[in-house]
Amino acid sequence: MAKKVTPYKESELGKKEQVTKMFDNISGNYDGLNRVISFGIDVKWRKKVVATVAGTSPKMVLDIATGTGDLAIQIAEKIPGAKVTGLDISPGMLEVGKEKVSAKNLENRIDMVIGDSEALPFDDNTFDAITVAFGVRNFENLEKGLSEINRVLKPGGIFMVLETSVPVKFPYKQGYKLYAKTLLPLIGRIFSKDRSAYAYLSESASVFPFGEAFNNILRKTGFINVSDSPQTFGVATIYKASKN
Secondary structure: OOOOOOOOOOOOOOHHHHHHHHHHHHHHHHHHHHHHHOOOHHHHHHHHHHHHHHOOOOOEEEEEOOOOOHHHHHHHHHOOOOEEEEEEOOHHHHHHHHHHHHHOOOOOOEEEEEOOOOOOOOOOOOEEEEEEEOOHHHOOOHHHHHHHHHHHEEEEEEEEEEEEOOOOOOOHHHHHHHHHHHHHHHHHHHHOOOHHHHHHHHHHHHHOOOOHHHHHHHHHOOEEEEEEEEEHHHOEEEEEEEEO
């Protein structure tokens, strides 16, 4: 079970409300900081997710925790026949995403909607493919969110997750810990007005279940054909699953 970590330790708000506030606060410089923090490698990881999804030729795709729309835009560009819905709980992130969608002239292909991953506003068996990039660790109730995803995914549909993980081999494990505890929060303090945000992102990544632990949670919430593929020495993992 994922350890509960929140952005604002002294806040009376629940995790969901805190995460919304945090992403609203950092939405303006989120894309730039992402490139800096990941050294640009996150673009490569997303391309792998998109390529796998494209191989199933989906018509209806849902990108949960879409943020500023990076993955939703890549899916729409890679799969011309697909209708993409990008859902996020943060209005600030969605506003940035809508501007990017408009700049790409993809308004007729991508709908950016505000919504809660744990109470998805869609009918059962709606989507051929569902993706989540760097979002599942922000769910307040992980199993509830995954169960909702399973509900709105069509039987036989594909579910892809891209999420941070922790390297387990020397010297990558030691290097990652040093980076996560010192460099990542420092970058956040320098470039972001919300100093708690990047400390939270680092801490939440370090305690979130990954690899087989997350695979088991996927199976518990109804998914089958579950597999994982560690990326870049294990600092991120791509998970693939389907619905029976």
